[in-house]
Amino acid sequence: MNKTFDRSLSIGMVALCAVFIFESTKMLKGSFGSTIGPGMLPMVLAIVLSLLSLINFYQTFRVKNSDEQKEKLQYKRFFILIGIATLYCLLLEPLGYVISTFLFLFLAFQIMEKGKILNSIIISGVISFGIYYLYVVVMKGTLPGFPEWLGF
Amino acid sequence: MDVFGYLLDGFEVAFTMRNLIFAFIGVLIGTAVGVLPGIGPISGVALLIPVTSSMTSGLSPSDAATSSIILLAGVYYGAMYGGSTTSILLNTPGESSSVTTTIDGYQMAKQGRAGAALSISAIGSFVAGIVALIGLIFLAQPLSKMALNFGPADYFSLMVLGLCAVSGLSGKSVTKALMMTVFGLLIASIGIDVVSGVARFTFGFRQLYSGLEFLTVAVGLFALGEVFKTIIHNEIHSGKLARIEKLLPTKKELKDSAAPIARGSLLGFFMGILPGAGATLASFMAYLLEKKVSKNKANFGKGAIEGVAAPESANNAAAGGALIPLLTMGIPGSGTTAVLMGALVMYNINPGPMLFKEHPDVAWGLIASMFLGNLMLLILNLPLVKVFAKIISTPPKYLIPMIVAISVFGVYAVQVTTFDLILLMICGVAGYFLTKNDYPVAPLVLGLVLWPMIENNFRRALTISNSDYAVFYKEPLSAIFLIIAVLWITIPLLMKLKGKNVIINDEG
Structure with a gap:
């Protein structure tokens, strides 16, 4: 259990609830003969959630810090992977499915474990082309194709 | 038409070439999902929704929904079969529902009885799957008929009960579980309100008008969340597989496990029906029960076949039982059934009492296909267990x-x-950190899925009663549901205050 996380999340939730409550006060009136407005139930929920968050915040002071596991966490690899995954999401449309997926998989394989470059190239190539071929050519789905400047 | 007539029609649907193939793919992938410790049934099902929706894109909505749900349900119960394989051979449960199997299963493997453990768990799973299906067949119609009489207020309260039950049993802290449930409901209200046409909480973002997509959130929280966990904690399994020598159990082993399989199946089935209980809890309870009734208690933990037969039967029966509240009342009792419900809703097919009336082909086709799927799993699992x-x-x-x-x-x-x-990436990161800090994400998804129905019934109840909020406790059924909901949350809390241990269900 991580008290800092619990506390920050509770505070964040209360802040979020405040925004939701403020927004829902604008929508309390019903329309078309409906007696309750669209903001009604969300407002109740936001109030309940902020109360629960306060209880959760309070509970962090009552629980003793349990023995923190000393485990080596690989945050560096995680952040790098998140970074390239986000880039992959953003570049999916501009670069097209095959190229962006190939690049993502190749880089991700290398981040997970360096070396065996040829293997990585073959596997990422097969997967990116394979999915594109199966989905777009065989199943007639839509995925971003190749960028126009490639001239395909 | 009586139950058997419907069932025959269901088999007609299930026996079409497409649905046979879909069921086969489902159970095959399910077994793989069960074997792999990184992916659980819930993320397996979530990941496959988009794939099935593209595979069925040319079909009519009803056919597409039938085929998809056949495949997705196959993943669900297939994972229950697969989970035992690694528990027995590697002492590493593939799913949380197979954790109990490791206790005696791995011991059996160490004694060179891995084959017997594997085949007994496959046979037990098969029997349990069939028991659950028979229960489903006989309970489906009476339950959905009963649910048809529910008014909007009753429905609203029943869903509140479902949410409370799931929150009360998942995670170490009820407060955290409730927070996740309410948060799920709250973010589900983002988007254009269908009744009034008002854009709620969109803050000017056009992308938010259609709301947060359930599929994106579920795949992010479960599939990516687990992936990130594997990366950060560097969970790489390098254990040695136990050898499988003889696959078939001896006559004595079969005889010894017959009663545990029967007890495990029944217990699991009823645990599955209860919202929030689920397969993990069922397998755990079944193990405890066997230990209690067994004549040779000393054997448990040292490779007792009963300790494999009972929990493996129970988790499979629970997976079948969990479909009952989903199909008959439209109330998912666990994360995985919530994802299945989301899939059905995507096809414009609302699970619930009307399902058996309006789309009997979907409901009965699924039930019939589960018979075939279980049979496929039994046939697949025995000879192919080494491959898996x-x-x-x-x-x-x-x-x-x-x-x-x-x-x-x-x-x-x-x-x-x-x-x-x-949004997928954000949910993935959130999923990892929430789960790591004991905030269960299954209730969040459940809230997200149930929100439209909760709000709809809430509004209808109040419109009928002329905005009299008392309708929720004046309607007897609704009042009963609400009382049970309150008890469900408060009793475990009181028990905890008294210092008692409360069993929780950490199934995804």
């Missing part, structure tokens, strides 16, 4: 980036927006 066990040696180096790529593909194929991909 090899799946676990897939290098995580390749597996993890591939899961990310499949998630991105799946979400993009259905949503076709970059916005959803970014």
Whole structure:
């Protein structure tokens, strides 16, 4: 259990609830003969959630810090992977499915474990082309194709 | 038409070539999902929704829904079969519902009885699957008929009960579980309100008008969340597989496990029906029960076949039982059934009492296909168990980036927006950190799925009663549901205050 996380999340939730409550006060009136407005139930929920968050915040002071596991966490690899995954999401449309997926998989394989470059190239190539071929050519789905400047 | 007539029609649906193939793919992938410790049934099902929706894109909505749900349910109960394989051979449960199997299963493997343990768990799972199906067949109609008489207020309270039950049993802290449930409901209200046409909490973002897509959130929280956990904690399994010598159990082993299988199946089935209980809890309870009734208690923990037979039967029966509240009342009792419900809703088919009336082909087709699916699993699992066990040696180096790529593909194929991909990543990171800090994410998804029905019934109840809020406790059924809901949350709390241990269900 991580008290800092619990506390920050509770505070964040209360802040979020405040925004939701403020927004829902604008929508309390019903329309078309409906007696309750669209903001009604969300407002109740936001109030309940902020109360629960306060209880959760309070509970962090009552629980003793349990023995923190000393485990080596690989945050560096995680952040790098998140970074390239986000880039992959953003570049999916501009670069097209095959190229962006190939690049993502190749880089991700290398981040997970360096070396065996040829293997990585073959596997990422097969997967990116394979999915594109199966989905777009065989199943007639839509995925971003190749960028126009490639001239395909 | 009576039950058997419907069932025969169901078999007609299930025996079409397409549905046979779909069931086969489902149970095959399910077994693989069960074997792999990184992916649970819930993320397996979530990941496959986009794939099935593209596979069925040319079909009529009803046919497409039938085939998809047949495949997705196959993943669900297939995972229950597969989970035991690694528990027995590697002492590493593939799913949380197979944790109890490791206790005696791995011991059996060490004694060279791995084959017997595996075949007994496959046979037990099969029997349990059939027991659950028979229960489903006989309970489905009476339950859905009963649910048809529910008014909107009753429905609203029943759903509140479902949410409370799931929150009360998942996670270490009820407060945290409730927070996640309410948060799920709250973020589900983002988007254009269908009744008034008002844009709620969109803050001017056009992408939010249609709301947060359930599929994106579920894949992110479960599939990516687990992937990130594997990366950060560097969970790479390098255990040695136990050898399988003789596959078939001896006559004595079969005789010894017959009663535990029967007890486990029944117990699991009823635990499955209860919202919030689920397969993990069922397998655990079944193990405890066997230990209590067994004549040779000393054997437990040292390779007792009863300790494998009972929990493995129970988790499979629970998976079948969990479909009952989903199909008959439209109330999912666990994370996985919530995802299944989300899939049905995507096809414009609302599970619930009307399902058996309006779409009997979907409901009965699914039930019939589960008979065939269980049979396929039994046939697949016995000879191919060695092949499946090899799946676990897939290098995580390749597996993890591939899961990310499949998630991105799946979400993009259905949503076709970059916005959803970014939301997917955010949900993945959130899923990891929430789960790590004991905030269960299954209730969040449950809230997200149930919100439209909760709000709809809430409004209808109040419109009928002329805005009199008393309707929720004046209607007897609704009042009973609400009282049970309150008890469900408060009793465990009181028990905890008294210092008693409360069993929780950490199934995804």
